[in-house]
Every structure is written in C-alpha cells, then in structure tokens.
Amino acid sequence: MGRQIEVTELILRDAHQSLMATRMAMEDMVPVCEDLDNAGYWSLECWGGATYDACIRYLNEDPWERLRTFRKLMPKTRLQMLLRGQNLLGYRHYEDGVVERFCDKAAENGMDVFRIFDALNDLRNLKTAVDAVRRTGKEAQGTICYTVSPVHTTEAFVEMAQRLKDLGVDSICIKDMAALLKPQPAYELVRGIKETCGEDTRVHLHCHATTGVTFVSMMKAIEAGCDVVDTSISSLSLGSGHNPTESLVEMLDGTGYTTRLDLERIRPVRDHFAEVRKRYRHFMSDFTVIDTDIFESQIPGGMLSNMENQLKGQGAGDRVQEVMEEVPRVRADSGYPPLVTPSSQIVGTQAVFNVLMGRYKTMTSEFADLMLGYYGSTFGDKNPEVLTQAEAQQQKPAITGRPADLLEPEWDQLRATAAALEGFDGSDEDVLTYAMFPQVSTKFFKTRHEGPKTLAKDPEASRVTEPPAPASGKSGDADKAAK
Amino acid sequence: MGRQIEVTELILRDAHQSLMATRMAMEDMVPVCEDLDNAGYWSLECWGGATYDACIRYLNEDPWERLRTFRKLMPKTRLQMLLRGQNLLGYRHYEDGVVERFCDKAAENGMDVFRIFDALNDLRNLKTAVDAVRRTGKEAQGTICYTVSPVHTTEAFVEMAQRLKDLGVDSICIKDMAALLKPQPAYELVRGIKETCGEDTRVHLHCHATTGVTFVSMMKAIEAGCDVVDTSISSLSLGSGHNPTESLVEMLDGTGYTTRLDLERIRPVRDHFAEVRKRYRHFMSDFTVIDTDIFESQIPGGMLSNMENQLKGQGAGDRVQEVMEEVPRVRADSGYPPLVTPSSQIVGTQAVFNVLMGRYKTMTSEFADLMLGYYGSTFGDKNPEVLTQAEAQQQKPAITGRPADLLEPEWDQLRATAAALEGFDGSDEDVLTYAMFPQVSTKFFKTRHEGPKTLAKDPEASRVTEPPAPASGKSGDADKAAK
Ligand SMILES: [Co+2]
Ligand SMILES: [Co+2]
Structure with a gap:
C-alpha cells in the first residue's frame, strides 16, 4: 500500500x-x-x-x-x-x-x-x-x-x-x-x-x-x-x-x-x-457502449466487420456463422497468432476463403507467408499439413530465421528514389516517410506547401447531414489506410 | 473464494x-x-x-x-x-x-x-x-x-x-x-x-x-x-x-x-x-461517457442543470459558480440530507434563492419544511439560527416525531373522490393510482379504454429531425413529472 x-x-x-x-x-x-x-x-x-x-x-x-x-x-x-x-x-x-x-x-x-x-x-x-x-x-x-x-x-x-x-x-x-x-x-x-x-x-x-x-x-x-x-x-x-x-x-x-x-x-x-x-x-462509429462478444468468439469487432464485408461482396452474407467457427481453426493451424493487424486480416480472409472455396483450397499469399514464417514465429506450432501446402503453393521454403535477415541494405536506394520526388525536402525524415508510405508520401510531398487542413465540421452540420461513417478509414489500397 | x-x-x-x-x-x-x-x-x-x-x-x-x-x-x-x-x-x-x-x-x-x-x-x-x-x-x-x-x-x-x-x-x-x-x-x-x-x-x-x-x-x-x-x-x-x-x-x-x-x-x-x-x-440525453465532477462539487448532474435553468430564468446565468459554492453550506445548515429527489431540488432551489436574494432572506416553504422536520430527520444537526427563521416564516413548530403521525386516515376519502372520476374502475388499484397521481390519473382514467400508446419513433426519422431532448421529462406541474 x-x-x-x-x-x-x-x-x-x-x-x-x-x-x-x-x-x-x-x-x-x-x-x-x-x-x-x-x-x-x-x-x-x-x-x-x-x-x-x-x-x-x-x-x-x-x-x-x-x-x-x-x-x-x-x-x-x-x-x-x-x-x-x-x-x-x-x-x-x-x-x-x-x-x-x-x-x-x-x-x-x-x-x-x-x-x-x-x-x-x-x-x-x-x-x-x-x-x-x-x-x-x-x-x-x-x-x-x-x-x-x-x-x-x-x-x-x-x-x-x-x-x-x-x-x-x-x-x-x-x-x-x-x-x-x-x-x-x-x-x-x-x-x-x-x-x-x-x-x-x-x-x-x-x-x-x-x-x-x-x-x-x-x-x-x-x-x-x-x-x-x-x-x-x-x-x-x-x-x-x-x-x-x-x-x-x-x-x-x-x-x-x-x-x-x-x-x-x-x-x-x-x-x-x-x-x-x-x-x-x-x-465516430455508432459503436454502442460495450461489446463482450469477443470473449465468446475470440474475434475482435473490427475483424468481424471486415469478414462480413468480404462475405457480402461474394453474395454470401448468410455464412458469417460458418466463418466465425472457421476462424479458431485457422488460427490454430497457423500457431495461434494474436488477432491484431496484420494477422487478424490474414487469418480472417483465409477463414472466408476456406468457407467459400473449401478448406485451404485457395490460400492467400499472405496466409501462406504467415505459415512459412515470413512474418516471424508464433507461440504455437503450425499444422504440418497446411505448412506443406503453403510451401507448395508459394514455391518457397519455410524459414525459421529472422525475416529481416533476408533483406539487403536499402537506405541508399530509398534515398535515391525519394530524392526524385516533387517536394522532397532532402531530409532523412522525408526518406523515412517515403520508405514507410511510398504512394501516399509521393502525393503528400507535392501538396505539403499548402499546409495542414482539417476534417472537422461544424457540429450542427455534421449532425444533420452526415450518416455515421465506419470508424476504420478505408480509402483505397495505397500503403494501406490508417486504422 | x-x-x-x-x-x-x-x-x-x-x-x-x-x-x-x-x-x-x-x-x-x-x-x-x-x-x-x-x-x-x-x-x-x-x-x-x-x-x-x-x-x-x-x-x-x-x-x-x-x-x-x-x-x-x-x-x-x-x-x-x-x-x-x-x-x-x-x-x-x-x-x-x-x-x-x-x-x-x-x-x-x-x-x-x-x-x-x-x-x-x-x-x-x-x-x-x-x-x-x-x-x-x-x-x-x-x-x-x-x-x-x-x-x-x-x-x-x-x-x-x-x-x-x-x-x-x-x-x-x-x-x-x-x-x-x-x-x-x-x-x-x-x-x-x-x-x-x-x-x-x-x-x-x-x-x-x-x-x-x-x-x-x-x-x-x-x-x-x-x-x-x-x-x-x-x-x-x-x-x-x-x-x-x-x-x-x-x-x-x-x-x-x-x-x-x-x-x-x-x-x-x-x-x-x-x-x-x-x-x-x-x-436520450447527449450525456457524454463519464462525469466525475460530482466528486468535487458534490452536486449531481441533474441538480446542477436544474439550478442553471433557474438562474437563466432570472437572467443570472453567470452566477452558477456562486450557487455551486452555496450548495454545501445550505446542505450543512439542513443537516446534510442526501442530494436525491426531493432533497436535491429543495436544497438547490434554496441555494439559488440565497445567491440571488441574500442568504435565507427568502426561504421556500419546502426548504422550511425540510428544516422543521416535516420530511423526516437527517443524519446531521440543523443550523439553529436557520431553524428559528424557518419556524418564524412557516408559523409552525419544528417536529421531532414521524411526519406521517400527523396524518389522519385518508383511504375512505380517497376512494370516494376517485369513485367520482370518469373511467374509474372501482378497484383499490385505481384508488391508489388516484392517491399518488391525482391530476394525471384523472386524465388517464378517461383515456384508458383507448389502450397503450408508444412514443418510439422510426430511428431514421428520429435521427434526422429531432434535436436531442433533455433526459429528464419536464411536462408541467401536474403531480410532478416522471424522472
Ligand atoms: Co491501444
Ligand atoms: Co438507480
């Protein structure tokens, strides 16, 4: 005390x-x-x-x-x-x-x-x-x-x-x-x-x-x-x-x-x-006050809505329950990764594929990479059958080493590419921005001189005219969207 | 365990x-x-x-x-x-x-x-x-x-x-x-x-x-x-x-x-x-997620907004701080009643009066009754000076007995009055409804045969057209409003 x-x-x-x-x-x-x-x-x-x-x-x-x-x-x-x-x-x-x-x-x-x-x-x-x-x-x-x-x-x-x-x-x-x-x-x-x-x-x-x-x-x-x-x-x-x-x-x-x-x-x-x-x-999302479903499903709310959207896109909105039951199996097969970005998306998408096309009939390359250790190691062991299948599909071996050990030095190349961009200011900071968000930064460097802008709105206008937006920002594929 | x-x-x-x-x-x-x-x-x-x-x-x-x-x-x-x-x-x-x-x-x-x-x-x-x-x-x-x-x-x-x-x-x-x-x-x-x-x-x-x-x-x-x-x-x-x-x-x-x-x-x-x-x-009120102010002010949120409304009605909206500082004193003078219905309203209104007109220059009859024991006894002692003033104003003595001991049997009278109302069904339950809500029940007995109605609305209509209502229902004085 x-x-x-x-x-x-x-x-x-x-x-x-x-x-x-x-x-x-x-x-x-x-x-x-x-x-x-x-x-x-x-x-x-x-x-x-x-x-x-x-x-x-x-x-x-x-x-x-x-x-x-x-x-x-x-x-x-x-x-x-x-x-x-x-x-x-x-x-x-x-x-x-x-x-x-x-x-x-x-x-x-x-x-x-x-x-x-x-x-x-x-x-x-x-x-x-x-x-x-x-x-x-x-x-x-x-x-x-x-x-x-x-x-x-x-x-x-x-x-x-x-x-x-x-x-x-x-x-x-x-x-x-x-x-x-x-x-x-x-x-x-x-x-x-x-x-x-x-x-x-x-x-x-x-x-x-x-x-x-x-x-x-x-x-x-x-x-x-x-x-x-x-x-x-x-x-x-x-x-x-x-x-x-x-x-x-x-x-x-x-x-x-x-x-x-x-x-x-x-x-x-x-x-x-x-x-x-x-x-x-x-x-702001319409999220209600409390969500305890994750204790039962083990599936975070954001991951669930992603999977629902994928299913609806395939005209299979009625198969959510099957996918929810598939997730724990896919997670077990891949060594029990924590379900956070990016593993939640990788596991969720594979579960959707398994339900729609048959279990591991089609494997996403991200899921195969996860199986093969290209994201790193997991606390749990991988399912050896699924692992073999991943190797066959990706035509590359499983690794046990540190993924980044496979990478060559890349700073000089990143600096050279960034240097060619309109609006690049010559700093290491700009090189890092380019390295992490190549597409978005290319656009940002060009418009930076216009100065910051705000997405806030007058609250009354916002209340009356806007339907609530989903909380997660989805705006195309460029460098993935901010979560 | x-x-x-x-x-x-x-x-x-x-x-x-x-x-x-x-x-x-x-x-x-x-x-x-x-x-x-x-x-x-x-x-x-x-x-x-x-x-x-x-x-x-x-x-x-x-x-x-x-x-x-x-x-x-x-x-x-x-x-x-x-x-x-x-x-x-x-x-x-x-x-x-x-x-x-x-x-x-x-x-x-x-x-x-x-x-x-x-x-x-x-x-x-x-x-x-x-x-x-x-x-x-x-x-x-x-x-x-x-x-x-x-x-x-x-x-x-x-x-x-x-x-x-x-x-x-x-x-x-x-x-x-x-x-x-x-x-x-x-x-x-x-x-x-x-x-x-x-x-x-x-x-x-x-x-x-x-x-x-x-x-x-x-x-x-x-x-x-x-x-x-x-x-x-x-x-x-x-x-x-x-x-x-x-x-x-x-x-x-x-x-x-x-x-x-x-x-x-x-x-x-x-x-x-x-x-x-x-x-x-x-x-539903626009209440945000959490309110910890009460730990400092000792004033419940609903009581505070009541006092603010009273002050605004008197063109004294800028004196909220003074009233908030007056509340603990009024509460102490009246023996520290818990600030719930009805004592919160009684203490709050008296605090407003004290600030606007001078301390206890004008005493509401409810506050005087609270001081004189007509609501019951409090854990704390009353301020004797304020008590004397309450006796003088109300022209009645402080009591130490149980307030209800002052009441005469009233059931027969309640039944007789209720019996005269249009739509009264003769039951003891109806007499009780009349006893507790004399004005509202008089209207209710008349319309009861029309059956229950709902105040729910289609959510989209409700979202777009309605400004948020205050959570506490205020609708005139008849028998006080539902809280
Ligand atoms: Co966090
Ligand atoms: Co309660």
Whole structure:
C-alpha cells in the first residue's frame, strides 16, 4: 500500500485513433498542450503508425513537424510513441539500417519513450529497434501483445517478459488492444512478471475499454504491483477507446495508492475535447457502449466487420456463422497468432476463403507467408499439413530465421528514389516517410506547401447531414489506410 | 473464494429510466420476458415510481396491468420494485392505511421484493412499509441511500444497517444513485455491515455508472462479501445508467466468484434492446461517457442543470459558480440530507434563492419544511439560527416525531373522490393510482379504454429531425413529472 501510480495519457494518439478514426488535426491538440504538460503525467503518448499515416494521407501535415511541435509545447513531460518493431510505422519489414535511422531521427526530434511491439510477439522483430533506441539513451519499452489461446498462458507471457528483459528493455508493457484482459489474469500476469523479472521491473498496462471489464483489471494489476497505467481523459474515453483518467484518480481514493495527477489541469482539457469531439462526429462509429462478444468468439469487432464485408461482396452474407467457427481453426493451424493487424486480416480472409472455396483450397499469399514464417514465429506450432501446402503453393521454403535477415541494405536506394520526388525536402525524415508510405508520401510531398487542413465540421452540420461513417478509414489500397 | 454472486437485472426499470426518460412502452419489453425469466437472475427489477408515473402520464398504460403481465410472462424469477417508503410512488407522505393497502395490492398483483428507501434515510419513514410487506410474506429490503458528507461515515451507515435489521428487513441494499461509492469505501461499508449485522445478512449493491468508478467498487464489494449486485444488459448500460451485466460475468471469470447467469439467454435480450434504443433516441440525453465532477462539487448532474435553468430564468446565468459554492453550506445548515429527489431540488432551489436574494432572506416553504422536520430527520444537526427563521416564516413548530403521525386516515376519502372520476374502475388499484397521481390519473382514467400508446419513433426519422431532448421529462406541474 501507499505506492504512487504513474499514468500515461493517451488522448493525443490512441484515444482519437480508437474513437474518431485518427482524424484529429494538430490545431485541435495545440491548445491543451500546456495543461497536459503540467498535469503530472509519466508520459504523453502522441505518435504512432496511424497518426503518422493520417497526417500525410488526410491532414496534409508533416508528422515530424507534429512531433517537434509537441516537444516544444510540452517540454516537461516524456513523449511516447508506439513502434511496430521491424515494421516501424509501415506495413512490411525494413532492413536494420532503416530501423536504426528511424529510431535515431525520432529521438533527435524529441521522442523519449519507444513502446515497441510485434504483432506475433516474435522478439527477433523487436531486437534491432530496442538496440537502436538504447543507443540514443531514450527508453526502449518491450511490449507483450496480450491475447487468449491455449498457448498464451500466464507462464508463456511471463517467460516472454523475461526474454524482453534479457534483450535489454527498460520496461515492460502489457498491451491489451482487444480488451481481453480480465481482472484475475491481469493480477496473475503482473505478479508473475514482478516475481520473475524482479520487483523493480517497471510494468506498464495498456488496455482498451471495449468489453467493460478492464478498469477492474487495471485495479487488480495495480494491486499486483503495476507501476504505470494508460488512460484517456473522459471526454474521449470508453467505447473501443480507454478507461477515463479522472475516474482512475477517483477510483484510487482511500486505497493507499495515489497519483501525481492534478485534476485542475485536466478539467480544461476535458472540456476542450468535449467540444472537439462534436466536430468529428462524422468519424465516430455508432459503436454502442460495450461489446463482450469477443470473449465468446475470440474475434475482435473490427475483424468481424471486415469478414462480413468480404462475405457480402461474394453474395454470401448468410455464412458469417460458418466463418466465425472457421476462424479458431485457422488460427490454430497457423500457431495461434494474436488477432491484431496484420494477422487478424490474414487469418480472417483465409477463414472466408476456406468457407467459400473449401478448406485451404485457395490460400492467400499472405496466409501462406504467415505459415512459412515470413512474418516471424508464433507461440504455437503450425499444422504440418497446411505448412506443406503453403510451401507448395508459394514455391518457397519455410524459414525459421529472422525475416529481416533476408533483406539487403536499402537506405541508399530509398534515398535515391525519394530524392526524385516533387517536394522532397532532402531530409532523412522525408526518406523515412517515403520508405514507410511510398504512394501516399509521393502525393503528400507535392501538396505539403499548402499546409495542414482539417476534417472537422461544424457540429450542427455534421449532425444533420452526415450518416455515421465506419470508424476504420478505408480509402483505397495505397500503403494501406490508417486504422 | 468460490462464492456464487447473485444478480438483479435493471433493464426493465432503472436502465430505461436513467437512459431514456422512463419512456419505454410495454410492447418493447414483452418480447424478452421469456429469456429474462430463464437467464438465472436473482430478481428482475421492473416497477417503481417513475415507471408508474410514465405509464399513466405518457403511455396510457395501466401500471398494475403492466405488473400482472410481467408476473404472467416471468413466473420463475422474483419481481422487484423500488418503493419510496411512506411516499409510496408519489410525492408526499401517505397515512399508514394507504401504505399498507399499497403493499398488499402490489404483493397480490405479483411483486416479490420491495426495495424500500427514504430520501433522508429516516427509518421511521420505512417502518410502515416494511411491516406491511412482511405481513404479506414477501421480501422487505431495507435501503441505505449512499451519500458523502462529514456525517455520512462508514460507521453511521453500518449503524443504520443494524437499525434496519432491527426493523425486521430481510436484506440490506446500498443504493448509490449518484455513483459516488468508490472502491475502498465500498469494501469497508460491506465489510462493516457483514461484521456488525452478521455474515448471513444478505447485502445488495445498486450503483450507477456515471462517474466510471463503480464497477471497480462492485468488485471490491463482492470481495467484502456482497451477495447480490445490480446490473443492466449492455445495450442499455453505462452513462448515467448502470454497469453491464455481461461484463460482470466476464469480470468474475477466474476469481473464484461465479454467477448463475446464462449468457446465451442474455444475448438476444441485448440485441433486442440495441434496436429498441434507436427508436427512443429522441429521449436520450447527449450525456457524454463519464462525469466525475460530482466528486468535487458534490452536486449531481441533474441538480446542477436544474439550478442553471433557474438562474437563466432570472437572467443570472453567470452566477452558477456562486450557487455551486452555496450548495454545501445550505446542505450543512439542513443537516446534510442526501442530494436525491426531493432533497436535491429543495436544497438547490434554496441555494439559488440565497445567491440571488441574500442568504435565507427568502426561504421556500419546502426548504422550511425540510428544516422543521416535516420530511423526516437527517443524519446531521440543523443550523439553529436557520431553524428559528424557518419556524418564524412557516408559523409552525419544528417536529421531532414521524411526519406521517400527523396524518389522519385518508383511504375512505380517497376512494370516494376517485369513485367520482370518469373511467374509474372501482378497484383499490385505481384508488391508489388516484392517491399518488391525482391530476394525471384523472386524465388517464378517461383515456384508458383507448389502450397503450408508444412514443418510439422510426430511428431514421428520429435521427434526422429531432434535436436531442433533455433526459429528464419536464411536462408541467401536474403531480410532478416522471424522472
Ligand atoms: Co491501444
Ligand atoms: Co438507480
């Protein structure tokens, strides 16, 4: 008892990513930076793949300039980002030189804490980024993507935490993007990490609110020794977003746990975003308050609607139930990948194909690559029959090594190609933007001089004229859309 | 560990009262009754003051017929109601004979559990109802209205629980209508009651979700020994409503606590109300996800908007802050009443008067009556100066006895007056309806033969053409409006 609990505020990144399709313009964040910087947070999460993508795709805003502005406006508090390991902020593996360059540049532009994850929990996909961040002297946080499966036991996750420690990470994050982490498992997982990795191992908890249980899990994690928890200020909280910051402060009252947060500083931020929210109503989904179906189906809401759309496109909208029953089998066959981007799409699409065309009669090349280890290794073993089929189809062998080891140095080529683009400014930052989003950046470089634009609307106009948009931004294939 | 936690489902009463101004028509509830009856609930809350009021005021529906229909459609599960002690379902104290008649009739029509409360926590206002219910053989549940003040300590509430036990109640309910109950106080209060009143005292917890902390409080209450908790199925949950039923089931997974609930039965009910909800959108407030201001201000959201409206009506909309600072003083002067109906309105209006006209320069007759004990006694002492002033203004003495002791038998007179009304059907039930809502019932008896009507709308029409309505139904003074 009597411990001080630290808090990471998510409102500048994951909150609007989860609730308003990542569309918030920088002009809507600038006014609250001073209050946020003085509110007593351990860190302010403000950068990641989807925000970077949305900047150049929708907002005509340079994401590096956004980072520098945050740094300038919030000098006192750690800035934090979410990094997809060897994928950086993009959708493929990058060669180590590019990964190192990215980490250097992000640190140089003001980033303090790098939360590094891999969708498959393959530590080899984290190692280069962890090493690169550590060389900059900034914090490299190792991340466990939480999921539920026969092979994702508390013991397996605790062992993964220990291996992250061995890799040299400064702290451990439990990342529960699907709100699957229930109170008792939360307690056991945090306790297990503390007991195995040492009580002085700083443990962070990131969970979404979707299923309604994770605020209780947060309390249990704190009781088990969790040091830092992620929340979002109430006016952009709950739903598929996060548990509310103010409620955390109140929840701990009298428990002996305290925070350093100053609610007087948080209130104006809350009021500000309550107004901002109205102007982005057309990007907010009609998501109702709570969704606990995932506990039964194991299928995240976004993945389910993707599969439904695919089925409808094939005139097979009535076969959802079959596909839902196929997903667990496909997941088992592929070694129980966590169902997050990109594995959720890969597994979901294969399940649809299996139902429509017969089991593994047609294999997507992405699913075959997943089977063959080109995304990395999984906690579970692969089904050997399906593996053989994948090898035959792809005409290439399964690999057991690190996927990025297959890549040749690519920085010079990336710079040369970027240099030829209209509007390229010659910086390494621009090369990185090009590397991660080749098509979108080509267009962005041309229009950058026009300056940032906003997609916010007058709330009354938005209310009356707009049907609600789906929360996930779908806008063609170019470099995949911001999620 | 290993205890079975029982659940009361609120979706037929408090959920739509809290989220859609109590307007839900019976036709929207009938289709789910069979599933609810088979889902494994300890009880189904389905009747109370606001639903009774809304039936005759807005829905042209006989509330007694609604009760009999529920009884017929849900034969296996306890039906539960909320009863305002000596006020029954109305807005004044009734003479004991009327109270007894009401309890007899409710039991006879199928009610099993009577949750009996008094807004001031004055047990003398509960005694007649408790005795009457016990004589019917049904369950009399004694209720603690939870609030926060210097005199509302855990010890004071535990002592109140013991006095409720001494009164003969079958169980104790902690009722937290303002979502003020934090986890640690929840634990201490339940533990205190169990240790003082006996571990076999059945403790129920009713809390709203408004502040975002009470789901954690529910977990802590369970750990402290709480036996039955109140939840609402997710499609009508959260906001100023309640914590979601499905999330409770999932939250307990692995903790050793279990429920008897069958999620297979609950899912169709959830899907049904997700659709119903859309057709009542025009009655739902724009309440955002979380409101923690009450922890600072001690002023419930509904009370605050009432005061703001009063101030605006006086052209003094800029003096809200002064009034908010006056409320705690007025509350202290009047002995710290819990801020619920009717004390919240009485204290709030007096605070407005104090700011606009000088402190206690003008006293409302309701506030004077509260000071003089005509609503009952409070946990705290009254300010003697203000008390003297109230006596002088009202030209009547302070009382220390039970308010209802001042009343003469009134049943025969009520029946005689009701008998003269057009459409009166001769039943005791109709007399009771007239007694509690004299004006509204007069109109209702006349139109009853036309049958129930619904205020639901086609969701698309509702979305495009209707501005959001305030959640609290205001429609003139007749017998006060349904809240
Ligand atoms: Co997240
Ligand atoms: Co309630």
